[in-house]
Amino acid sequence: MSGRLRILLADSNTPDRELAATLLRGALPEYEIEAVGDPMALAERLLHPDLAAVVTEHALAWGSGLELTATINRLHPHCPVVLFTGVHSEEVAADAIRHGVDGYVVKGSAGYLALSAAVKEALARAERRRASSAGGEYYRTLIEEMPVGIFTLSPDGTIREASPAAASLLGVADRGALAGLSLPALLTPDSHERLRRLLAAGAAVRGIEAEVARAGAERLWVRINAWPVADVGRPVARWEGSLEDISGYKKAERQLEERAAQLSRSNAELQQFSYVISHDLQEPLHLITRYAQLLGEKYSGRIEAEAHRWLAHVLTSAARMQAMINDVLEYARVETRGQPFLFVDFAAVFADAVDNLKVSIDESGAVVTAGDLPRIPADAGQMAQVFQNLIGNAVKFRGSKAPRVQTSAVEAEDAWVFAVMDNGIGIPAEHLDRIFGMFQRLHGSSEYPGTGIGLAICKRIIERHGGQIWATSQPGEGSTFYFSIPKKSSAASEPGVSMENGGEHGRQAAARSAG
Ligand code: ADP
Numbered sequence: 196m197s198g199r200l201r202i203l204l205a206d207s208n209t210p211d212r213e214l215a216a217t218l219l220r221g222a223l224p225e226y227e228i229e230a231v232g233d234p235m236a237l238a239e240r241l242l243h244p245d246l247a248a249v250v251t252e253h254a255l256a257w258g259s260g261l262e263l264t265a266t267i268n269r270l271h272p273h274c275p276v277v278l279f280t281g282v283h284s285e286e287v288a289a290d291a292i293r294h295g296v297d298g299y300v301v302k303g304s305a306g307y308l309a310l311s312a313a314v315k316e317a318l319a320r321a322e323r324r325r326a327s328s329a330g331g332e333y334y335r336t337l338i339e340e341m342p343v344g345i346f347t348l349s350p351d352g353t354i355r356e357a358s359p360a361a362a363s364l365l366g367v368a369d370r371g372a373l374a375g376l377s378l379p380a381l382l383t384p385d386s387h388e389r390l391r392r393l394l395a396a397g398a399a400v401r402g403i404e405a406e407v408a409r410a411g412a413e414r415l416w417v418r419i420n421a422w423p424v425a426d427v428g429r430p431v432a433r434w435e436g437s438l439e440d441i442s443g444y445k446k447a448e449r450q451l452e453e454r455a456a457q458l459s460r461s462n463a464e465l466q467q468f469s470y471v472i473s474h475d476l477q478e479p480l481h482l483i484t485r486y487a488q489l490l491g492e493k494y495s496g497r498i499e500a501e502a503h504r505w506l507a508h509v510l511t512s513a514a515r516m517q518a519m520i521n522d523v524l525e526y527a528r529v530e531t532r533g534q535p536f537l538f539v540d541f542a543a544v545f546a547d548a549v550d551n552l553k554v555s556i557d558e559s560g561a562v563v564t565a566g567d568l569p570r571i572p573a574d575a576g577q578m579a580q581v582f583q584n585l586i587g588n589a590v591k592f593r594g595s596k597a598p599r600v601q602t603s604a605v606e607a608e609d610a611w612v613f614a615v616m617d618n619g620i621g622i623p624a625e626h627l628d629r630i631f632g633m634f635q636r637l638h639g640s641s642e643y644p645g646t647g648i649g650l651a652i653c654k655r656i657i658e659r660h661g662g663q664i665w666a667t668s669q670p671g672e673g674s675t676f677y678f679s680i681p682k683k684s685s686a687a688s689e690p691g692v693s694m695e696n697g698g699e700h701g702r703q704a705a706a707r708s709a710g
Pocket residue numbers: 584588589590592617619620621622630635636637638644645646647648649650651674
């Protein structure tokens with residue numbers, strides 16, 4: 196066995212057969228050419244599976260070449276047949292074509308020359324047929340097996356054909372039973388009406404989410420795509436489309452919405468709680484302060500020095516508690532007292548913050564400067580507070596060097612990123628995140644005064660603007676505090692617009708620019 200594919204040549208005329216075989220061997224060396232002249236040999240060869248093509252005389256000694264063609268079509272559906280015949284008649288040629296013959300060559304000197312080309316052409320055509328039928332089969336299998344449902348509808352939305360997945364998504368066990376039903380009518384009333392209107396409009400339906408009613412079974416969410424297919428004179432001859440199960444996605448979406456609602460409820464409660472608590476704590480605290488003062492004044496000559504010291508402790512602690520309460524109130528007010536976002540000149544905001552910090556800046560001899568700062572929508576009062584807290588900290592947490600504080604801003608793709616850089620004591624890397632939490636301090640209040648809420652307020656303000664805040668530091672060298680303010684999507688010309696988030700990009704851009 197050579198392992199090569201075979202071309203069978205059937206002709207009862209020996210010289211013709213031998214000449215044709217010689218020509219074919221020369222032209223198609225990659226094939227085994229088997230020439231047979233009797234029915235027994237032919238019958239035996241026909242059973243072999245590796246048959247690439249058959250060349251046969253029309254008038255065989257034992258029968259007709261067309262009968263042989265019919266047998267071959269039955270046994271080897273993809274095998275092409277070329278009729279090589281001495282009979283030159285249009286009738287025979289037409290009959291041959293009806294029988295599915297792939298080539299018709301008339302014997303004679305021109306015919307012998309044309310035979311090899313005709314066989315090659317028949318082989319190529321058969322190959323194309325095989326490929327396209329394999330492709331068709333492939334797509335059929337894909338449609339049958341795919342979890343996405345495929346359907347064809349009449350122009351009015353009646354189902355003509357549906358894949359098994361479409362039937363199961365629509366809750367109909369037998370897909371034959373789907374034909375003739377209206378697709379919109381299988382949906383819940385809301386979805387039904389929507390799809391009906393879209394189909395009536397005649398434009399492609401792109402990914403609408405619809406709920407399938409599914410009698411007796413659990414309701415199911417599907418995404419529907421459908422596109423009109425036009426025909427001569429008809430813009431919508433039929434619809435073709437797909438159905439995808441998106442129940443899992445819808446469930447996750449619902450859970451997310453519930454969690455967001457829950458979160459915003461508990462946020463509001465927390466807000467209310469911190470507001471009420473801090474508000475209500477003020478009154479007893481006032482009383483403590485007042486009575487401690489009275490005690491000190493009224494009994495000043497009659498109590499021991501130690502008791503005076505204790506009273507002084509009571510008063511300092513009460514003052515510290517008052518400061519903390521004020522800060523908690525301030526924190527709670529970031530949301531409740533926030534103003535709409537109008538165009539803010541950050542250079543002016545910076546100047547205000549520096550003005551408010553004048554005393555500590557002058558006392559410390561700090562040099563506080565700013566680069567070009569933009570004019571962008573924000574809550575001006577809150578931005579002044581952020582600058583004040585950051586610059587105030589930069590001055591407060593100074594080291595032995597004369598404090599230098601540099602404020603700057605860079606424009607990233609979708610956000611402005613501000614930086615406040617100092618040459619102070621710095622922050623160990625492990626505390627860089629923690630310091631933005633409430634009451635998180637790295638030092639005692641006798642060392643550096645403060646309540647530990649300034650950065651938490653900054654964070655809340657920046658988050659209200661859709662941005663992020665973070666810090667980098669080199670202990671002993673200084674720290675840089677960054678915050679991003681996302682740009683709003685359209686041209687920033689209208690005042691009073693709140694912005695979508697975009698802080699992460701700003702953060703990456705700043706990390707790049709900070710090198
Ligand atoms: P406070 O300034 O009242 O302590 P903050 O919330 O403003 O509270 O800051 C929290 C802590 O972060 C500070 O106590 C300090 O330890 C650290 N910190 C903040 N800013 C700086 C800075 N510029 N340099 C060094 N440490 C800082």
